[in-house]
Amino acid sequence: MILTNVESVPGKRIVEHYGLVHGSSIRAKHVGRDIMAGLKNIVGGELKGYTELLAESRRQSIERLVAQAEELGANAIINIRLSTSSVAQGAAEILAYGTAVKVE
């Protein structure tokens, strides 16, 4: 599966469009990580626990996106967009969406 965030697959020709596919996942951080983050909030800097959590969540969203596209018979997803929003205090939603296509 080729994933791009441009309107084509560079160097390849699109032969079929299957429409929008999307994948999302919502994650909450656990208490241990919250306490560590609380301490880190005093000195500032990167909150590694959260970075990993969101990266993992994003991976899962993209996996779901790919699974949906595979079901349609696509072999590439173009114009992918990613977004993060905190839907509740302590939980973040990662959304990935794009257009499933078939390329040569």
Next chain:
Amino acid sequence: MEEYALLLEIGIPLLLLLLGFVAGRVAEARRYSRIARLEIAFQHMPIFTSKDLMEIGRRVESSQLTVGSVVVSVDHFKRFLAAIRMFFGGELRAYASLIDLGKREALLRMKQSCSDADAVVNVRMQTAALSHGERKTLGSVEVIAYGTAIKYRKDDDGLI
């Protein structure tokens, strides 16, 4: 006893401010030097916000989505400065270095996750607040950078 209680009440927040000031400064200086070093190491990989490959003028072998992200937070002292600034309004310079470091770190990670690519096109960056601190101050912020990593065809150096 009462004096001790008062001392604790003022002393602990002051201590936290001081700790934030000192530790925050040291940590920030270290992060800046680390990022500057890595940026030089990845200088050979140009990134474009445009998606028009004609502008690059090379034939493409393969392309793949690439993502880099980081969650960052400011130190206690800067949050205190920002709280004062929020009363008077104006630019929050205390947060500027945080966002700057976050953006650069996310871009670097994006490049690192496709280290064999020749360029990254259509790069998009976005910032999302994950949580808020007390009194509407900044909590943690996620910065994401993503784009399409491009590998050129090695057999052809000419224009399209």
